[in-house]
Amino acid sequence: MTEIRPVAVDEPDAHGLLQEYFALRASIFPGGTYRTAFPDPATFTEPDGVFVVLYDGEEPVGCGGIRRVPEGPEGVRYEVKHLYVCDAGRGRGWGRMLLTDLERRAAEFGAAEVVLDTHHTLDAAGALYARSGYVEIEPYNDNSNATRWYSHVL
Template sequence: MVTLRPSPADAPDAHELLAEYFRARTEGFALMDVSYRTSFPDPAAFVPPAGVFVVLDDDEGVAQGCGGIRLIPPGALGTRYELKHLYLRPGTRGRGWGRLLVEDLERRARGFGAAELVLDTHHSLEAAGALYARTGFTPIDPYNDNPNATRWYGKTL
């Protein structure tokens, strides 16, 4: 059974997962002849109620995935949080753990009073796009200027 636990974004296991995530994105973008800008998150952005960072542990207590939400400027619907750095180690994918992470972070955003949850991603991350569609996210207009993003999604909470 997996567990989801809040964690500082700069805790050793969270940092290791983020480093793997950024390394995979950098390598994947290089194959497309596109550069990827790596930027470790400011841990303060993921401290409640400004946000939260979550680590997913497998049944042996090994950190296998992560993700976070952070408060961003309000949108047309009001209080808005952004889903960031959703990552699962490749060997764990296909088990439904991505959905568990998204649903947990969505629940936490609601608890902080969010009216909307938004995210950005790159079109090459097809599995991520499919996960977001399965969990109720729909395409929206860009809300930021993230150079790594080509698609933006939102969900009314």
């Protein structure tokens, strides 16, 4: 049975998944220039944010978070960060499950829009976002790890 639980971003399950995610990104990032920065736990504190872990039974298999960012053209805006599903969990719809959960939480916090950034080499992520109704937008931040920016109006 899968379950999504909010956790502090510095709890062991969340931290372990983030370590996996950052290591994977660094290993495949063009030019070996991926910047890793573990998030400040205060960034993901309700109602300005939340971090969740997806469990398969008691095994942590995925994670992601949302955080409030400056308002955009649609109004209140939250950003999806660190959406990750471990290798064994890919192809099971867990990425979409996490994204849907984060969008729901953002809406409950009053978001009119959810945004995210990604890198063009992450084909599966780009496909997930396109299938989920995200559209490409102009950059809203200066993330040097990103080459594409997306928005989804809630």
